[in-house]
Amino acid sequence: xxxxxxxxxxxxxxxxxxxxxxxxxxxxxxxxxxxxxxxxxxxxxxxxxxxxxxxxxxxxxxxxxxxxxxxxxxxxxxxxxxxxxxxxxxxxxxxxxxxxxxxxxxxxxxxxxxxxxxxxxxxxxxxxxxxx
Amino acid sequence: xxxxxxxxxxxxxxxxxxxxxxxxxxxxxxxxxxxxxxxxxxxxxxxxxxxxxxxxxxxxxxxxxxxxxxxxxxxxxxxxxxxxxxxxxxxxxxxxxxxxxxxxxxxxxxxxxxxxxxxxxxxxxxxxxxxx
Numbered sequence: 527x528x529x530x531x532x533x534x535x536x537x538x539x540x541x542x543x544x545x546x547x548x549x550x551x552x553x554x555x556x557x558x559x560x561x562x563x564x565x566x567x568x569x570x571x572x573x574x575x576x577x578x579x580x581x582x583x584x585x586x587x588x589x590x591x592x593x594x595x596x597x598x599x600x601x602x603x604x605x606x607x608x609x610x611x612x613x614x615x616x617x618x619x620x621x622x623x624x625x626x627x628x629x630x631x632x633x634x635x636x637x638x639x640x641x642x643x644x645x646x647x648x649x650x651x652x653x654x655x656x657x658x
Numbered sequence: 659x660x661x662x663x664x665x666x667x668x669x670x671x672x673x674x675x676x677x678x679x680x681x682x683x684x685x686x687x688x689x690x691x692x693x694x695x696x697x698x699x700x701x702x703x704x705x706x707x708x709x710x711x712x713x714x715x716x717x718x719x720x721x722x723x724x725x726x727x728x729x730x731x732x733x734x735x736x737x738x739x740x741x742x743x744x745x746x747x748x749x750x751x752x753x754x755x756x757x758x759x760x761x762x763x764x765x766x767x768x769x770x771x772x773x774x775x776x777x778x779x780x781x782x783x784x785x786x787x788x789x790x
Contacts, residue, residue: 567696568672
């Protein structure tokens with residue numbers, strides 16, 4: 527996360543004072559400039575999608591997200607790591623080539639502190655029967 | 659939502675094919691170019707924050723969001739309306755000047771169709787006792 531990115535995103539989408547300047551953030555529990563939680567979501571999505579595309583995985587979009595939690599502030603200079611795991615998978619009853627997975631995503635910073643987590647529902651193309 | 663905004667956001671944060679071009683989206687259930695759900699979240703936040711700032715409401719940040727649902731695709735040219743209601747409020751036990759509200763947000767398009775909904779948890783400054 528760079529300072530410029532944090533402020534650019536906030537100006538456009540989330541212009542609360544603590545997302546715009548250190549001075550305003552110092553008056554709040556954030557202490558110093560903190561990224562919009564929606565910015566952290568967007569950055570996390572960028573990592574996930576680039577990983578999916580690289581692996582030629584076939585995401586078909588998502589009906590939604592549960593238990594999105596902004597656990598700790600994200601500050602300029604933080605280096606975030608995204609971990610994801612599939613927690614369950616359900617083949618579609620009506621469309622055998624499609625399934626739904628639920629994934630748990632955890633984002634942590636350079637100190638190993640979790641800053642965000644969520645569970646998402648993702649529709650995926652299934653591998654043809656018998657393929658590797 | 660303009661086409662340029664949809665594609666700009668997707669290039670940066672969610673470069674799945676159906677968020678980048680009508681041609682790719684035509685091969686999916688989206689049918690035509692659809693905005694990233696995270697883009698709809700960010701645009702909704704922009705509306706909410708500008709409303710909060712106008713009314714001098716004192717949001718202190720959010721611990722998270724529940725039941726975020728992307729109900730229908732959002733397409734370029736769509737005009738979105740944001741409705742929000744407070745569903746409950748809880749004063750802080752330890753800090754009497756702070757409270758937590760839960761709000762339900764529903765975003766609908768120009769046809770009155772709900773395209774997104776979520777429940778968010780927001781920390782707020784409370785009015786001093788006895789003030790209007």
